[in-house]
Amino acid sequence: MKPNPKYQKASFVPRSILQTLEKLKQALEPNAEHKVVEEFRASRQRTISSLRYLLILFIVPFLVNNLFKTFVIQPLIYKFWSQEPSKTFLNSSQEERALTELKRFERKIKFEVLLVKAPELSSNIVEQKVKDEAIALSRKYKTESIDAAANVFADILSLLSFIILCVFGNQQLTTIQLFSTDLIYGLSDSAKAFFIILATDIFVGYHSTYGWEIILENTSKHFGLPENKSLISLFIAIVPVVMDTIFKYWIFRYVNRSFPSAVATYHSMNE
Numbered sequence: 001m002k003p004n005p006k007y008q009k010a011s012f013v014p015r016s017i018l019q020t021l022e023k024l025k026q027a028l029e030p031n032a033e034h035k036v037v038e039e040f041r042a043s044r045q046r047t048i049s050s051l052r053y054l055l056i057l058f059i060v061p062f063l064v065n066n067l068f069k070t071f072v073i074q075p076l077i078y079k080f081w082s083q084e085p086s087k088t089f090l091n092s093s094q095e096e097r098a099l100t101e102l103k104r105f106e107r108k109i110k111f112e113v114l115l116v117k118a119p120e121l122s123s124n125i126v127e128q129k130v131k132d133e134a135i136a137l138s139r140k141y142k143t144e145s146i147d148a149a150a151n152v153f154a155d156i157l158s159l160l161s162f163i164i165l166c167v168f169g170n171q172q173l174t175t176i177q178l179f180s181t182d183l184i185y186g187l188s189d190s191a192k193a194f195f196i197i198l199a200t201d202i203f204v205g206y207h208s209t210y211g212w213e214i215i216l217e218n219t220s221k222h223f224g225l226p227e228n229k230s231l232i233s234l235f236i237a238i239v240p241v242v243m244d245t246i247f248k249y250w251i252f253r254y255v256n257r258s259f260p261s262a263v264a265t266y267h268s269m270n271e
Contacts, residue, residue, distance in 0.1 A: 060161055
């Protein structure tokens, strides 16, 4: 098998000229047409196989997560949680949110009475309404706590299923890697530069701070972890900086070697 011109070692002759000469050489071969057809069929088969396995890598963990969470994990946790009726909140953040909602509800009742939007209520009725709201909030946050605890086990099972698919699908992963390589090399220099800028701006750009805050807050809520503003601020202060350094090193060390014109376009677009 002839070496792919995409992976040739660096030389004094520009890579574009080498690729052009290689394509011209292949076009002049007697069985060039047959080779083109075979390469097209192989490329199509590789694309179909890659897309199929990518769908499997996405769908199987998703199904494992939802099915086990709904039919196995949540019922077990609910049964265990029901044995402790006083257990409502999984962390202090949930309790603070519940108290805030309850105070807001109580102030809303008083505000509506003052604006004559509701008939004047006795203190006993107001107290009963607040009590009913407290019970509703208790049920709400108990369900949220059960869901958060179930998310931990369901996500672990999803991760295990994904790892198993990767271990036993080594050949398919190689096909996906080849497909990704062909896809990347098929992009124009402007497209490569665009995606590099898009990735860097999303993860380490000026406005990425707000995105990281939302991701970390939702992740904490997803797993039932207490919200820690100091830890989130520390994470945002360190991780994007480290990622920015890694991005720059990756561009300098690897991308600049494989796609020098794309890097030049990237610097031009970034200026």
